[in-house]
Amino acid sequence: MASALCTRCKRRDAVFLRAYSGEKLCARCFCRSIEDKVRATIARYDMFEPTDTIMAAVSGGKDSLSLLHILAKIEKVFPKSSLCAVTVDEGIKGYRDEALEFAVSSCRKLGIDHVVTSFKQLYGFSLDEIVKVTRKKEESGKGLTPCAYCGVLRRRALNLSARNAGVDKLAAGHNLDDETQTVLLNLLHGDALRIARVKPVLEDVHPKLVQRVKPLCRLPEKEIALYAHLKRIEYQSVPCPYAPRALRSDVRLLLNRMEEKHAGTKFTLSKSVERIRPALEAATEKTDLQDCLACGEPTAGKICQPCQLLRKLGIS
Ligand code: SF4
Ligand code: ZN
Numbered sequence: 581m582a583s584a585l586c587t588r589c590k591r592r593d594a595v596f597l598r599a600y601s602g603e604k605l606c607a608r609c610f611c612r613s614i615e616d617k618v619r620a621t622i623a624r625y626d627m628f629e630p631t632d633t634i635m636a637a638v639s640g641g642k643d644s645l646s647l648l649h650i651l652a653k654i655e656k657v658f659p660k661s662s663l664c665a666v667t668v669d670e671g672i673k674g675y676r677d678e679a680l681e682f683a684v685s686s687c688r689k690l691g692i693d694h695v696v697t698s699f700k701q702l703y704g705f706s707l708d709e710i711v712k713v714t715r716k717k718e719e720s721g722k723g724l725t726p727c728a729y730c731g732v733l734r735r736r737a738l739n740l741s742a743r744n745a746g747v748d749k750l751a752a753g754h755n756l757d758d759e760t761q762t763v764l765l766n767l768l769h770g771d772a773l774r775i776a777r778v779k780p781v782l783e784d785v786h787p788k789l790v791q792r793v794k795p796l797c798r799l800p801e802k803e804i805a806l807y808a809h810l811k812r813i814e815y816q817s818v819p820c821p822y823a824p825r826a827l828r829s830d831v832r833l834l835l836n837r838m839e840e841k842h843a844g845t846k847f848t849l850s851k852s853v854e855r856i857r858p859a860l861e862a863a864t865e866k867t868d869l870q871d872c873l874a875c876g877e878p879t880a881g882k883i884c885q886p887c888q889l890l891r892k893l894g895i896s
């Protein structure tokens with residue numbers, strides 16, 4: 581952008597134009613605004629209590645590492661709270677192993693206890709090995725994508741780690757882009773009621789489930805990337821080799837194009853979901869969770885999703 585003074589401090593040169601608000605921000609005011617936005621999101625959705633023990637899910641990407649840095653800063657002000665981190669190594673050669681190094685070094689620098697767990701350790705197979713088994717089925721149109729396995733098994737792994745660590749909250753780095761993409765994907769899949777589940781604080785519906793919160797859910801991905809860059813946070817920037825090529829990428833493109841032409845589109849979409857969520861929740865039948873007959877973890881059916889997936893592979 582052409583040189584202009586920061587609209588906040590009116591002293592330093594602006595490095596970023598926030599199109600949806602019209603603000604021009606210098607590096608320092610920009611970073612402060614990001615941290616303030618996270619604080620405001622935490623307060624708005626009552627994400628944490630001052631005495632909470634928090635575990636941050638850290639993949640080694642820009643979102644989760646920025647989240648870790650910001651939470652570490654916020655947590656200092658609350659002496660009765662504590663922060664630790666977890667990384668799930670799905671076993672994606674050349675990708676997660678690199679990301680793990682960034683997660684380990686950030687935690688070390690910040691002095692944060694870090695737990696690493698892996699698919700191999702928990703399920704006996706890495707994602708690479710699972711993909712080998714499923715690839716043929718996927719090609720014939722009958723199997724699931726790597727992300728379908730990865731998402732379900734990672735959620736389980738994160739919950740197990742958080743529960744084992746005895747923490748009160750599990751904080752994830754989902755940003756505004758992730759959330760709005762998921763909303764549109766649910767609509768495009770004909771799963772309108774699932775939109776109600778895209779929310780900043782996921783309900784604590786079972787004593788075995790640690791409550792998940794998303795403190796970055798009101799921050800656009802682009803701004804988190806700039807924050808990480810300005811704060812010199814080292815993160816994994818190479819995309820996952822299994823990254824979805826299909827619908828999510830198209831939806832991402834569509835939303836980014838809309839945002840470019842009509843600044844604020846993603847916020848508007850997110851606000852619309854907030855407004856209709858109560859009606860969607862009222863229309864959704866509540867199902868009581870029970871113990872999975874195979875593993876004992878909470879599930880809406882008889883057999884939980886991770887067990888169903890592992891059975892399909894002949895692993896469980
Ligand atoms: Fe897992 Fe898919 Fe994400 Fe890769 S892109 S880490 S396979 S969910
Ligand atoms: Zn400034």
Ligand code: ZN
Pocket residue numbers: 872873874875876877883884885886887888
């Ligand atoms: Zn199970």
